[in-house]
Amino acid sequence: MLLIHCPYCEEERPELEFRHAGEAHIARPQNISEITDKEFERYFFIRSNPKGLMFERWRHIHGCGRFFNAARDTVSDRFLKTYETGEPKPDLSGEGR
């Protein structure tokens, strides 16, 4: 079971308290009713599914209830960083995996 650092509670809590919520940094278009089918496809259906560094959303659902973002290595399962919703993607170049 993973330990996950909640950036709002500012502590590590067991995975059981959290729920995964898909890929992060995919903003809902402001003018969503006007976008093309292609744009909607990219926004709604296409995900990066990388091997390695992944930016994803989690919710501390059985804790503070907040959604937050995390950078995780999908190979080792290691969390490199968690950060608050709305913060930009952190630059993790040079960080050990």
Place this chain on the structure above:
Amino acid sequence: MMQPFRLANAGHLGGASPVRFTFDGKSYIGLEGDTLASALLANGVHLMGRSFKYHRPRGVIGAGVEEPNALVGIHRDAARKTPNVRATVQELYEGLTAVSQNRWPSLRLDVGALNDLGTPFFPAGFYYKTFMWPKSAWERLYEPFIRRAAGLGEAPDKPDSDRYANRFAHCDVLVIGGGAAGIAAAHAAAEKGARVILADEQPALGGAMRYLSATLDGKSGWLWAQEMATALSAMDNVRVLTRTTGFGYYAQNMLGLVERLSDHLAEPDPDRPRERLWQVRAGRVVLATGAIERHMVFPDNDRPGAMLASAGRTYLNHYGVAVGTKVGVYTADDCAYAAALDLRSAGVDVPVLVDLRRKPNGDLVDQAQQAGIEVVTGHALSGTDGRLRISRICVRPREGGERREYEVDALLTSSGWTPAVHLFSQSRGKLAFDEATQRFLPDTYVQDAVSVGACNGTAALADGVKEGLAAGETAARETGHRGKGRTLSIDAWSPEGGAGGMIGDSARAPQRGKAFVDFQNDVTAKDIRQAVREGMRSIEHVKRFTTNGMATDQGKTSNMHGLAIAAERLGLPVPQVGLTTFRPPYTPVTFGALVGHGRGALFEPTRRTPIHGWAEENGAVFEDVGQWKRAWYFPRDGEDMHGAVARECRTVRTSAGIFDATTLGKIEIVGPDAARFMELMYTNPWQKLAPGRCRYGIMLREDGFIYDDGVVGRLADGRFHVTTTTGGAPRVLNHMEDYLQTEFAELKVWLTSTSEQWAVIAVQGPKSREIIAPLVEGIDLSDEAMPHMSVREGRFGGVPTRLFRMSFTGELGFEINVPADFGRQAWEAVWEEGRKHGACAYGTETMHVLRAEMGFIIVGQDTDGTVTPHDAGLSWAIGKKKTDFVGIRGLARPDLTAVGRRQLVGLKTRDPNKVLEEGAQIVADPDQAVPMKMIGFVTSSYWSENCGRSIALALVEGGHGRMGEIVHVPMPDEVIDAEIVSTVFFDGKGEDANG
């Protein structure tokens, strides 16, 4: 006391009391402290099982968890029958009942052994190649045959009557393995003040001290280990767990341990658990898991009496049991010399020691020769004799030549030691192959762990102990214990270490007979070669083709041999052929331990409404709706379900019915931007909904499909009382929170789940207003003051209420929300009033029928996650002028606007008495060939008492354009014809919802 092979002056069980037990119905006597295996051996019983595929007679190979052969059933009572227990692990208790497996009619005479004679017909891959066609034979012939022949033990056929516990624990240093190195590590860490857990799978600490001729701090290894165990257990910061296996190594130093609490007891306390699952989070992990000896691979190496040298030595030095009277030894490693010497000094004849190596040297070799043991070097065993017990071994020079025979009644073999790197590998550490010793050793660590002693490839005891001490001290320091405690040193010595030895087939010359690599799965050296010949290149393929290393054993003794033989055949170095993945569990773990308390009534929480007790007292039959228990119907004397539901349906439409709607999900949406938020979450317009009014809302996912629905009341400009489906409450709140926190974070809105705060009583029917009127205070119930779809706050029966005028039946109706604690009180008050008007209580079944009569959908029953509001006939609920809501763009996708989508329609069967089955498939032409093209399916279907006929809802391709068409529902015994009609079945003869 008959234990002919128990030696008076050997072993650690001196003075133990006798224990009676039975094996296959025959009574024996063993000693307290014995395992089933050691007690049987003390009685001269070697035959303990039949092999899996060939049903060959098998004896014990090991003395611990590495045992692949001696799997038995342990029967306590009718419910508690544990299959596939290793006889080498099962501790003896008074009255233990063990039975052999995989044989018929008896262990000594087994008909299945004919498989052995038919070997040419049962090569590796036999099943893959043979049972391929005809397809129909699978069901009737192959599968029943394989099912009968396959599997090891017999699963118990009654529910497990034992209890299982679980526990989470945290510590600074977790040490897995209580041999000398593990003890040293735990002690060193504990002295520095670290919180330590030391776990060992055996009943007592000591590990290899059971059999080694070791000296630690001037004492025998075994005595030292017991004294250390006592000392460690006495320390406040140390927890010693015996009979506890570390079976899994998970992320971030989380390990799964299973502690066996009662399998060794004659009369377990029924109030205590049988096993406890420990989930331990450790700052540092010290792996001291030891090494597992390998057997020699040569023809007919599986006869009862042939076993690992370390096993023979353990039976002698720990249990005081001689495994035979004339014990041959075959080795490629020094350790077996120590076994031969120990046997000889215990007075057991060792007629020959065959060493595959041409020129072995060292102290032990010299000692064996000095002791007068015939040491034959550069020779191999080319075969053995003996039906139920080994009787003779054949010895010839390595490269072939004249053969000699020796009479024996037991044979110890050793080809060296495989470090037990299972947990290290599970931690995702990387292994490296050490060419010199032919072993995979821990190389790159991914987690905060360290391996010490034999599992780290450290051969000499003194070195292993030194590693343990250093690792313990380092782990303590790294977890913040720089400690004043002593720095320890332990003086350790043993004549031999666990060296690498050789891997693979020892008999290189052409051979007859089966040279077993994997005893548990009956895989021979020939099978592995055949797998390579047939094109298997990766060891993963070889494993699956031959089954080498599968089942409960997981290749503890066989993996390295199999790998070496495959590598040799492929002409590749061992590491290039690869190593199969080590997966948890290290040894089998019961489902009971993993499940713990979470079964039966504790499998998941049961949710009951405050009105549940009343329903129970009034004879309700309940149904499970998610975790909720809901009153399904209220039968009166003699009524069946059909009768009760028909009466309830009639009563609601003629008088009134009272229904417990408490399970509805409820969310309070509050804040200055509440209406804006509602606009985004629901398809409907909300800005202009006046406070005090309600609206039926539909929620979509971004893809345009219906996600949930419910009636929403606006209590004030900035306050909405939202209801959701019973099952949808948590996910709807999650969905709302997600958008509120991430996409629409600028909105000033607060969301609160109020599902459990309100009890909800629906009163539906023409008399509903008269029924509730005497109880309502401060609310004008007239049509003018409180029209359909409105909400008022006031008091009901003396308690605060939110009173909704709404209807899920088509009749005049109210839903009374009162604080949950007053739910039953309010219900009983309504019930008293209702009785005066002939009202009844009704359950979920009647609720379903009444809403279907009106064509009201149930999300999740009439929709399945691929239905749009248009498909469901709810286009009117979409705010046409809105420019944004979740799902607005999804609804415009080409596929969602295409013609021919499945649309919700009503179905009337041609025969009004036929009630369709929910889920039944619908076709346009019943005479077409099978498989027919289905154009839809039935989503809801009932007998409608009020319509005097059956009614159904269905999703049918292009359904809205097919009104009046006849479609067909093929059932196993008939085809039912039905007409496509509107979803509204009941014409509302009574006073309808609008009064």
